[in-house]
Amino acid sequence: MTEHRITLLPRQGRDAAPPARVRDGERLTIKVLRYNPADPASVPHLQRYELEQSPGMTLFIALNEIRDRLDPSLQFDFVCRAGICGSCAMVINGRPTLACRTLTRDVGPEIVLAPLPVFELIGDLSVDTGKWMRAQSERLAAWVHLREDEPDLTRLEQRMEPELAERIFELDRCIECGCCVAACGTARMRADFVGAVGINKVARFRLDPRDTRDDAAFYELVGDDDGVFGCMSLLACHDVCPKDLPLQTQIAYVRRKMAAQGFGG
Ligand code: SF4
Ligand code: SF4
Numbered sequence: 001m002t003e004h005r006i007t008l009l010p011r012q013g014r015d016a017a018p019p020a021r022v023r024d025g026e027r028l029t030i031k032v033l034r035y036n037p038a039d040p041a042s043v044p045h046l047q048r049y050e051l052e053q054s055p056g057m058t059l060f061i062a063l064n065e066i067r068d069r070l071d072p073s074l075q076f077d078f079v080c081r082a083g084i085c086g087s088c089a090m091v092i093n094g095r096p097t098l099a100c101r102t103l104t105r106d107v108g109p110e111i112v113l114a115p116l117p118v119f120e121l122i123g124d125l126s127v128d129t130g131k132w133m134r135a136q137s138e139r140l141a142a143w144v145h146l147r148e149d150e151p152d153l154t155r156l157e158q159r160m161e162p163e164l165a166e167r168i169f170e171l172d173r174c175i176e177c178g179c180c181v182a183a184c185g186t187a188r189m190r191a192d193f194v195g196a197v198g199i200n201k202v203a204r205f206r207l208d209p210r211d212t213r214d215d216a217a218f219y220e221l222v223g224d225d226d227g228v229f230g231c232m233s234l235l236a237c238h239d240v241c242p243k244d245l246p247l248q249t250q251i252a253y254v255r256r257k258m259a260a261q262g263f264g265g
């Protein structure tokens with residue numbers, strides 16, 4: 001059975017917890033890259049905010065404190081505060097990760113924040129990952145393709161081996177935060193690149209015995225430079241994924257399968 005690890009604060013991605021860099025009561029400086037594309041007068045600039053480090057403070061808490069006390073115009077996103085919704089992803093000191101899972105004491109005393117690249121900027125730290133993810137899911141037809149045109153609602157559930165269900169669940173843990181895309185050199189260069197998140201989806205549906213698509217059908221979706229052959233295998237995606245998805249293994253696996261298709265295998 002696959003072991004599911006729960007990532008606990010202050011751990012970030014696969015890194016071990018670093019020693020605290022700021023003590024409670026010490027000063028934090030947060031610099032935010034600000035820009036509002038909807039305002040013709042807006043010019044990108046770094047804005048500086050000063051806060052006091054408090055016990056257990058996350059960047060989510062710090063940003064809310066800034067918005068509540070210092071600057072109500074600051075834009076950023078969050079929903080769950082628990083590493084589940086993926087909406088608080090941003091670039092923190094150069095690394096794409098989740099604000100709600102980042103302790104300020106581990107990344108301070110000076111913290112530089114920028115919005116995720118690649119995605120459409122809404123304003124300041126807020127980007128539209130949903131639009132990108134939806135377009136990509138439609139392109140990859142990221143749903144189980146059943147044999148029948150019309151599902152038979154009276155039929156009993158199909159049984160699945162628990163081990164296989166666990167393997168599928170492992171890949172389904174993606175929260176579509178966009179960190180892997182933001183860290184990806186190919187995604188910066190190719191607007192249509194599916195990214196690790198897309199390749200992971202192909203791996204997930206390929207595993208699912210209810211999905212009737214074969215490798216030739218998946219090759220049509222990702223058998224080119226905007227798909228798995230555009231990946232440079234430098235694995236920044238794997239390093240930054242906050243859910244510790246096995247992206248390295250999945251990219252290698254899908255590439256092997258698609259290469260075999262390309263050579264008539
Ligand atoms: S694969 Fe990981 S980094 Fe990429 S969108 Fe999913 S959870 Fe985020
Ligand atoms: S390994 Fe591939 S998908 Fe991952 S960051 Fe590099 S180019 Fe992007």
Ligand code: FES
Nearest residue numbers: 081085086088100
């Ligand atoms: S607020 Fe949902 S993942 Fe951070």
